[in-house]
Amino acid sequence: MVVANLSVCLAKRGKRVIALDADVMMSNLGLLFGLEERFTLHDVLAGKAGVEEALHQVLPRLEVLQGGLSLKELGQIRLERLKTVVGKLSKKADYVLVDCPSGFEEDFLAALTASSQLVLVINPDPLSVAEAMKVKKLAGRFRVSLLGMVVNRVVGRETDLPLEEIESLLEVPVLGTVPEDEEVGKALASGKPLVLEAPRSPASRALERIAEALLRRRPQPAAPL
Secondary structure, three states, X not given: OHXXXXXXXHHHOOOOEEEEEOOOOOOOHHHHOOOOOOOOHHHHHOOOXXXXXXXXXXXXXXXXXXXXOOOOOHHHOOHHHHHHHHHHHHOOOOEEEXXXXXXXXXXXXXXXXXXXXXXXXXXXXXXXXXXXXXXXXXXXXXXXXEEEEEEEEEXXXXXXXXXXXXXXHHOOOEEEEEEOOOHHHHHHXXXXXXXXXXXXXXXXXXXXXXXHHHHHOOOEOOOOO
């Protein structure tokens, strides 16, 4: 959700943007944009389609390379090609936003190492923060610069960690927070990004502010951890 909406926000601000769904097991970026499935990243990584064939123009300055919904051809995918794909996309865009899978499987490592900069997207709970700590260490190992983090689905539960504590634990600046918002589900059902479907909703306004913060942000130097 965050990648889809931030890509729209950046495109609205005049940037050439490509959103890429690198979650080969649980792809959903195409659904968030209501795209039909023709060629996908799966086809590109399997050598069955070129990068240009798989791109969808969704806004004047925004293209999307969605992942495949079928798992039938996973055995034909060569994840080592992802870095080359991202390199090609970066030559035609100001921002390539790579939606990374969660966990620490091979597809996550491929997405991480194909990227030059990283934004952590976490929930305000201890398990999510602990996972983010591991991701931060891996980013340092592979010399991927940290731009900051987005705290998503904030509702103010008693069990939620305070923002100051999260920032202290991770030692990563917060780009912004996104509140829990019932409009998110409605936007998904409509096949449109939230910031287009419900631009005045609390989450949409938060995402617009995060896009502004992202444009101002300079990456921290990557250092092995």
